[in-house]
Each structure stands twice: as structure tokens, then as C-alpha cells.
Amino acid sequence: MIRKIYDWIDERVDITPIWRDIADHEVPEHVNPAHHFSAFVYCFGGLTFFVTVIQILSGMFLTMYYVPDIENAWNSVFYLQQEVAHGQIVRGMHHWGASVVIVMLFLHTLRVFFQGAYKKPRELNWVVGVLIFFVMLGLGLTGYLLPWDNKAYFATQVTIDIAESVPYIGDYLKTLLAGDPEIVGAQTLTRFFAIHVFFLPAALFGLLAAHFIMIRRQGISGPL
Amino acid sequence: MSQDKKNQVSRRQFLNYTLTGVGGFMAAGMLAPMVRFAIDPVLQPKAQGDYVSTGKSVDELTSEPQRVDFTIRQVDAWYESDVSKVAWVYKQEDGSILALSPTCTHLGCFVGWNDNENYPNMFYCPCHDGLYEKSGKNVPGTPPTAPLAAFEHDVKDGILYLGKAIPREEA
Numbered sequence: 309m310i311r312k313i314y315d316w317i318d319e320r321v322d323i324t325p326i327w328r329d330i331a332d333h334e335v336p337e338h339v340n341p342a343h344h345f346s347a348f349v350y351c352f353g354g355l356t357f358f359v360t361v362i363q364i365l366s367g368m369f370l371t372m373y374y375v376p377d378i379e380n381a382w383n384s385v386f387y388l389q390q391e392v393a394h395g396q397i398v399r400g401m402h403h404w405g406a407s408v409v410i411v412m413l414f415l416h417t418l419r420v421f422f423q424g425a426y427k428k429p430r431e432l433n434w435v436v437g438v439l440i441f442f443v444m445l446g447l448g449l450t451g452y453l454l455p456w457d458n459k460a461y462f463a464t465q466v467t468i469d470i471a472e473s474v475p476y477i478g479d480y481l482k483t484l485l486a487g488d489p490e491i492v493g494a495q496t497l498t499r500f501f502a503i504h505v506f507f508l509p510a511a512l513f514g515l516l517a518a519h520f521i522m523i524r525r526q527g528i529s530g531p532l
Numbered sequence: 533m534s535q536d537k538k539n540q541v542s543r544r545q546f547l548n549y550t551l552t553g554v555g556g557f558m559a560a561g562m563l564a565p566m567v568r569f570a571i572d573p574v575l576q577p578k579a580q581g582d583y584v585s586t587g588k589s590v591d592e593l594t595s596e597p598q599r600v601d602f603t604i605r606q607v608d609a610w611y612e613s614d615v616s617k618v619a620w621v622y623k624q625e626d627g628s629i630l631a632l633s634p635t636c637t638h639l640g641c642f643v644g645w646n647d648n649e650n651y652p653n654m655f656y657c658p659c660h661d662g663l664y665e666k667s668g669k670n671v672p673g674t675p676p677t678a679p680l681a682a683f684e685h686d687v688k689d690g691i692l693y694l695g696k697a698i699p700r701e702e703a
């Protein structure tokens with residue numbers, strides 16, 4: 309049945325080459341943990357992506373209940389966690405995943421660094437990786453405010469003070485982030501929400517695409 | 533393309549320029565309103581600090597900093613609320629009033645007066661051991677990099693009114 313559907317589509321739009329380009333390629337022996345167990349270090353990139361997918365999915369579902377409004381944000385998080393079936397799990401995935409993704413990203417970076425996999429011709433992919441790292445930090449930073457509890461509020465207060473300490477443009481940067489020259493409040497929450505849920509994920513998709521396309525073009529780096 | 537006519541624009545070049553130009557206009561037309569929308573808070577005129585009554589009679593002020601609580605009406609875009617504020621207020625040697633903001637200039641914790649036995653008669657910040665002299669001047673070698681901000685103040689009918697907290701440069 310499925311085969312038939314596949315063939316029907318393939319006959320018309322020729323999808324086999326597309327998925328072959330994406331998925332059908334050899335895993336070299338030196339990156340296969342079944343051959344050398346130490347090759348598990350090659351998994352960290354994929355694990356980073358896996359956790360990122362969890363973040364994106366759980367985040368999308370969280371927005372079904374969450375509202376970025378200072379009167380209701382905390383209540384909406386409390387409600388989705390306490391009253392909604394599996395709310396604790398979905399929020400838990402997003403909450404813990406946000407930390408795990410940074411750990412995985414870090415291990416992946418260590419692997420690339422100590423194997424020298426960033427060397428020519430893969431320098432550009434290192435640069436893209438660093439940008440991905442910054443976007444992740446940005447996601448963690450903006451997401452942290454969203455529950456609008458005391459910890460979130462004061463952490464953001466500190467973040468914005470740090471932004472303010474940037475020479476020359478600090479004041480503008482602060483206002484741009486917080487939406488107000490003095491208050492961390494209603495406009496800060498809506499801004500952080502927009503950045504967390506739309507702007508940074510969009511940037512992340514672009515960067516991930518560039519990262520993966522380059523990997524497919526250049527292949528995985530050779531054994532040490 | 534005929535080579536003899538100098539500076540001749542070929543059909544292809546002409547189309548490229550036109551398309552780039554039109555595309556550029558369309559992109560700019562799309563982005564300009566959005567960018568202006570996003571940066572609006574930066575371009576808003578600075579809010580005028582109104583003076584609010586603290587209910588504190590200036591006769592009660594001494595040379596010892598006192599905690600003065602007061603409330604301001606805060607307008608945060610579509611959200612208006614009453615926000616409580618604190619000032620450390622005392623009379624300086626020349627009799628003038630100094631109202632210091634309790635917000636640590638390091639990372640914004642609440643600074644207390646004379647509340648740590650190791651640092652008598654100083655402003656002390658519990659977060660990272662920040663210290664300030666009575667004048668609000670930060671003690672070098674502790675985390676804060678600037679003196680405590682001072683509130684603008686006014687006295688009407690013997691009552692202390694406070695305005696905006698003005699940051700002060702390193703002494």
C-alpha cells in the first residue's frame with residue numbers, strides 16, 4: 309500500500325533522487341561506533357540536532373497555552389503545568405532540553421576542536437557552528453524570561469544591565485531589548501517572546517541548513 | 533553588443549539593473565516600516581520625571597540616611613501600575629538633602645545602609661560585597677563601578693518630593 313503510494317508520487321515528481329541526496333550515504337568506518345566504540349564522539353552533532361527538534365516541537369505545543377502578557381504569563385505556565393494532561397512532561401522536555409542542548413552543542417564543539425575537524429576546507433562550517441551557538445544562547449536567554457517568575461524577572465534585569473554596559477551603544481541596546489529605557493515589563497516580555505519563538509528559530513533554521521549542506525558537500529572529516 | 537558605441541548598456545545589463553533596482557525598492561518598502569516599528573522604543577522621547585510626594589517631612593531628616601518609601605505611577609506601554617520605590621535620604625553637612633537610589637550600580641541588587649556589622653556606616657550590597665561611602669561614592673576594589681544614583685528632589689510645604697534617579701559619574 310505504502311509502496312504503491314510512494315511509486316505513484318515518484319512516478320510523477322521523481323522524489324527518489326531528493327531523499328537519496330539527503331539520507332542515502334555511507335557512514336565511514338571511522339565514525340561508526342559499531343566498529344570503534346570511541347567513535348561515539350561523532351554522535352554529539354546528531355544528538356544536538358535531536359534535542360533541537362525536541363525544543364522546537366515542545367515549544368510549538370507550549371504556545372498553545374502560553375500567553376506573553378505580564379498579567380497572565382505566569383498563570384498560563386502554572387496552568388499548563390498543573391492542570392493540562394502531560395503538561396509537566398511537555399514543559400519538562402522544553403525546560404531540561406534547553407540545558408541538554410547546550411551540553412550536547414558543547415561536546416560536539418569539543419569533538420570538532422580536538423580532532424581538528426575545523427581545518428581547511430571546513431573553516432566556514434566552524435564559523436556557522438559558532439553562530440548556531442550564539443543563537444542557542446539567545447534562545448536560552450529569551451526563553452528564560454517567559455515564565456515571568458521572580459527568577460526569570462531578575463535574571464533578565466541582570467541581562468539587560470549587562471547589555472547596558474556595552475560601550476557607546478549600551479543605552480540603545482538596553483532600550484531595544486527591554487522595549488523601555490527603564491522598565492523591565494510588558495514590552496520586554498512581548499519582545500523576548502517574539503525573539504524566542506519567531507526570530508531566533510528562523511535564524512536557527514537558516515544556519516542549520518547551511519551547516520548540513522556543507523557537511524554533505526564536504527563529507528565528514530577523515531580519521532585521525 | 534556593439535563595441536563601437538562606448539558606454540553602451542546592453543539589454544541584459546539594463547534588465548539586471550532595473551530588476552535589482554525594483555527588487556531593492558520592494559525589499560526596502562517592506563523592511564522600512566518593520567524596522568521602524570521594532571526600534572520605536574529607542575526613538576521615543578525620554579519620559580519627563582514628575583516629582584512625587586514621599587509624605588516624608590524634611591524636618592524628620594537627619595544626617596543619618598533613612599529609608600524613605602514612596603510610590604510612583606508607572607506607565608509601561610499599555611500597562612499602568614503603582615510601583616513602590618525606596619530612597620536613602622539624609623541631610624548633608626551643608627544642610628542640603630541627598631536622596632540616594634538603593635540600586636547597586638554593579639548588577640542592580642538592593643543596597644542597605646549600615647546593615648552589615650563588618651562595614652559600619654557604609655552602604656553595603658549583599659550580592660557581591662559591593663561597598664559605597666555615605667556620599668554614595670563607590671569604594672574602589674569592590675564590584676560597583678559608579679556611585680549610587682541620586683534622586684532629583686524638591687521640597688514643598690516641608691514635604692520631600694522625589695523625581696528621577698540620575699546616574700552619577702565615577703568621582
Ligand code: HEM
Pocket residue numbers: 360363364365366367368370371374385399402403405406409444447448449451452453454455504505509
Ligand atoms: C533550541 C531551541 C530552544 C531553546 C534552547 C529554548 C529555551 C527555552 C527556555 C530556557 C525556556 C524557559 C523554560 C522554563 O524555565 O521552564 C523556554 C520557554 C519557552 N519556549 Fe523555548 N527554546 C527553544 C525553542 C523554542 C521554540 C522553537 C518555541 C516555539 C515555537 C519555543 C517556545 C517557548 C515557550 C512558549 C516558552 C514558555 C513556556 C515555559 O516557560 O515553559 N521555544 N524556552
Ligand code: FES
Pocket residue numbers: 636637638639640641657658659660661662675676
Ligand atoms: S549587585 Fe551589588 S555588588 Fe553586585
